Amino acid sequence: MLIKKDSDFDRIHIWHPYSSIKQPLPCYQVVKAEGCKLKLNNGKMLIDGMSSWLAAIHGYNNPRINLAIKKQIKKMSHIMFGGITHPSAILLCRKLVDITPLPLECIFLCDSGSVSVEVSIKMALQYWLGRNENRKKFLALQYSYHGDTFAAMSVCDPNNSMHKLWKGYLTKHYFAKAPKCGFYERWMIKDFNNFYYLIKTHHKKLAAVIVEPIVQGAGGMRIYNPRYLKLVREYCNLYGVLLIIDEIATGFGRTGKFFAFEYADIEPDILCIGKALTGGTMTLAATITTREIANTISNSSANCFMHGPTFMGNPIACAAAIENLNILQDNYWINQVKNIEKQFFKYLLPLKNLQQVADIRILGAIGVIETYKAINIATMQKFFVEQGVWIRPFGKLIYLVPPYIIKQNELKKLIESVILAIEYPLNFI
Ligand SMILES: Cc1ncc(COP(=O)(O)O)c(C=O)c1O
Structure with missing residues (x-):
């Protein structure tokens, strides 16, 4: 059988981390990653809040x-x-x-x-x-x-x-x-x-x-x-x-x-x-x-x-x-991480008052939002992509671990998207 579309081939043949071949969650095709931005195959740009699971600390495509x-x-x-x-x-x-x-x-x-x-x-x-x-x-x-x-x-x-x-x-x-x-x-x-x-x-x-x-x-x-x-x-x-x-x-x-x-x-x-x-x-x-x-x-x-x-x-x-x-x-990371932490304290911590939020945890360039209800991962993931951000929640947790080079306005956008995601009832099971 010839499977023409890449997305179909991926869904039918390729395992992703903790995924099912039978009923996979949707996967988004990234064709380029630069700085703090991921470009999807449909041209959409996403601000990255994950650093590819805490790895890409200086962002993507670092020239050095x-x-x-x-x-x-x-x-x-x-x-x-x-x-x-x-x-x-x-x-x-x-x-x-x-x-x-x-x-x-x-x-x-x-x-x-x-x-x-x-x-x-x-x-x-x-x-x-x-x-x-x-x-x-x-x-x-x-x-x-x-x-x-x-x-x-x-x-x-x-x-x-x-x-x-x-x-x-x-x-x-x-x-x-x-x-x-x-x-x-x-x-x-x-x-x-x-x-x-x-x-x-x-x-x-x-x-x-x-x-x-x-x-x-x-x-x-x-x-x-x-x-x-x-x-x-x-x-x-x-x-x-x-x-x-x-x-x-x-x-x-x-x-x-x-x-x-x-x-x-x-x-x-x-x-x-x-x-x-x-x-x-x-x-x-x-x-x-x-x-x-x-x-x-x-x-x-x-x-x-x-x-x-x-x-x-x-x-x-x-x-x-x-x-x-x-x-x-070169030690730029010290201030970069401090600034991320400051922004987390300013904009993320107040989310503690939302009735959906059980806890907020912050340390350095890690910001964690724990919700009372379990998250519908597929729905919330789609919601985030529509918002133009890449955040991958699990269980009852939405967490932000952006590249250290993230700009203030990009981090603000990530946090604003989290707030919108929490307020959207279909994002929870
Ligand atoms: C604390 C800790 N140890 C070990 C691992 C495993 O690392 P890897 O996924 O590179 O095998 C991870 C991955 O998330 C981790 O967070």
Whole structure:
């Protein structure tokens, strides 16, 4: 059968994230993306409120990153990383050592965020193998989200996440009650009781604790109190458990700090980064750990770290990441994120008074609107496109994570569209 229209072919043959081939939600065809604007195939321009899921922090088609990619392609687009290294991987890793806390100095380059979490889990397990200790369990948080591959899914909240389906298939781990105290709320120690109980009871079995720092993303866009994270670090130290911090969504300035763990004034033992690492241009992530952990991994019977994907350290992705870090080192992001936050406080926070709105959460360049009713995603998505904006809600959440370069009037338009969307009853189930 010859399917003539691209949109029909896409609908019938192609899976999109969390989509059904049988009854897919509509997809919009983007033919160009530039700065903060997406151009659809019908010529309509949309202001982007998503940064392609927190990746495109400098907007699209950034000339500096594009140039870096072009220069790299002229030299080589890919070369195997086994037995071979190359200047872009070395320079990128030098930069990663520089921008992360001092003890983090051994880097594993990965293909995606989920793989970076897989690698962090493997690192923790192999570390304990290297110490001849039988530690196979992880402690994560309720509402956590760490990716879609199997080990990553096993540390996602088994009840409240999109991975509920896989509950009977995944390795069972421990989940502490999620922090309730919001970022700006008065800290209450009872928030930490359940975590304390679990780490105290099970620490001898625990390979690591894994957390999203300050912002729990896909599990509910929850923004929690830094005191919780600080205590997580303290109790990992007290009970000798490794701490994996998953900065895949929060890293590179999104929360107002370069890394969100800085709010708690702590350092991880293993750090996962991804998404914005290449400014949203290429898929690349990294897992970074300490010399002591890296050395201990090599003490295990395997003698080496047991992972090595085909496209590890892809030179084009490394070149894009280097230029992304160069742009961030110019430090414009600090004011850009501050200005976005200011505008969120001015125009988004008052939405709290709307009867449809359960909560507003703001931190850095993240603005979250939680509604009482579940959102009709297809209807609201269409509504947003008609308004000329790209915002992708889920569950009861509409969230704005625009590129840092967004202009004031563009952000205002995003917020105004959210207000209109909330007031339109058919947008809710
Ligand atoms: C905190 C966190 N960890 C891991 C991942 C998985 O990253 P990826 O989608 O690149 O596999 C995500 C993706 O949204 C994330 O938000």
